[in-house]
Amino acid sequence: TMKKSLVKRASFQSMRVATIRVWSNATSSSMHEACANAPRKKQHAMHAHSLTLKVDNIGFWAGLGYFYCFACYRLSCGFVYEGPKDILGGFKLDLRCASVSEPFQYEGHEHPLFLALTPEEEKSSICQICQEEGDEYNDWRKLTCIKCSYIICFRCATLPYKARYKHDKHLLVFRKKEEGNDHQGWCDICESEIVYSRKGGFYSCDDYCSTTVHVDCLLGKHPYMRPGQIKHNRLHEVLILHNKTMSRPFCHGKDHRCQDKLVFKKRNMTFCSL
Numbered sequence: 001t002m003k004k005s006l007v008k009r010a011s012f013q014s015m016r017v018a019t020i021r022v023w024s025n026a027t028s029s030s031m032h033e034a035c036a037n038a039p040r041k042k043q044h045a046m047h048a049h050s051l052t053l054k055v056d057n058i059g060f061w062a063g064l065g066y067f068y069c070f071a072c073y074r075l076s077c078g079f080v081y082e083g084p085k086d087i088l089g090g091f092k093l094d095l096r097c098a099s100v101s102e103p104f105q106y107e108g109h110e111h112p113l114f115l116a117l118t119p120e121e122e123k124s125s126i127c128q129i130c131q132e133e134g135d136e137y138n139d140w141r142k143l144t145c146i147k148c149s150y151i152i153c154f155r156c157a158t159l160p161y162k163a164r165y166k167h168d169k170h171l172l173v174f175r176k177k178e179e180g181n182d183h184q185g186w187c188d189i190c191e192s193e194i195v196y197s198r199k200g201g202f203y204s205c206d207d208y209c210s211t212t213v214h215v216d217c218l219l220g221k222h223p224y225m226r227p228g229q230i231k232h233n234r235l236h237e238v239l240i241l242h243n244k245t246m247s248r249p250f251c252h253g254k255d256h257r258c259q260d261k262l263v264f265k266k267r268n269m270t271f272c273s274l
């Protein structure tokens, strides 16, 4: 059995290396660099059991090729930290959320943040960045400051604070909504307006260029998804493609053209979400 487990481990590692290679070929995005150094086992404040690093690909683990992170509820594919499987399936975290440990130093706040809210408090509190409220958002996990009452959800806490934009030689910096600032700028990417006082924030260049971009326009609505194939359910496959044709495709069943970085194709129909 010793030999067996060694073989198993070796094949796991070669699979891991292979996947890292595919990923680094596919993107130079810094959002994925973390995976190369990720430890195989991990304790996380959010879960009682230790989590194991796996690759959620079709075939390898008989998965669907994607998962929703239990902290930020973002759609993700590839690496996953997973708890032991129970009736509800396993607890899952993407690499970014799994790398959040206490005390968490969020660059946008002066004090360290903790997972210190009770489940009831977490459900009823509102993130000060995205300010999303309602049932759909209540499950997003939240970090809080013990010194003041600052609260931020995992989705906002794990957005890169600085991000590269190919048409600006400086790093763009995340800026939260600006109270009382009724001015507006223009998004360099989609060329529509950015209202500075709108919730959710935006990215801008602090070095004299007046570059401003929407968060979704810079990172995509699904920053942790890659082009490739996943399964919508056991029967239907979904192709994920770069959305880079000049004439954007019509979104099936919606009255818009899909503008996001990625599109999902199911049986010749195009969607901008799964």
Ligand SMILES: [Zn+2]
Pocket: 069, 070, 071, 072, 073, 074, 093, 094, 096, 097, 154
């Ligand atoms: Zn997450």
Ligand SMILES: [Zn+2]
Pocket: 127, 128, 129, 130, 131, 132, 152, 153, 154, 155, 156, 157
């Ligand atoms: Zn948020």
Ligand SMILES: [Zn+2]
Pocket: 109, 110, 111, 145, 146, 147, 148, 149, 150
């Ligand atoms: Zn504080």
Ligand SMILES: [Zn+2]
Pocket: 187, 188, 189, 190, 191, 192, 213, 214, 217
């Ligand atoms: Zn935009």
Ligand SMILES: [Zn+2]
Pocket: 168, 169, 170, 205, 206, 207, 208, 209, 211
């Ligand atoms: Zn600049």
Ligand SMILES: [Zn+2]
Pocket: 250, 251, 252, 254, 256, 257, 258, 259, 271, 272, 273
């Ligand atoms: Zn669409």
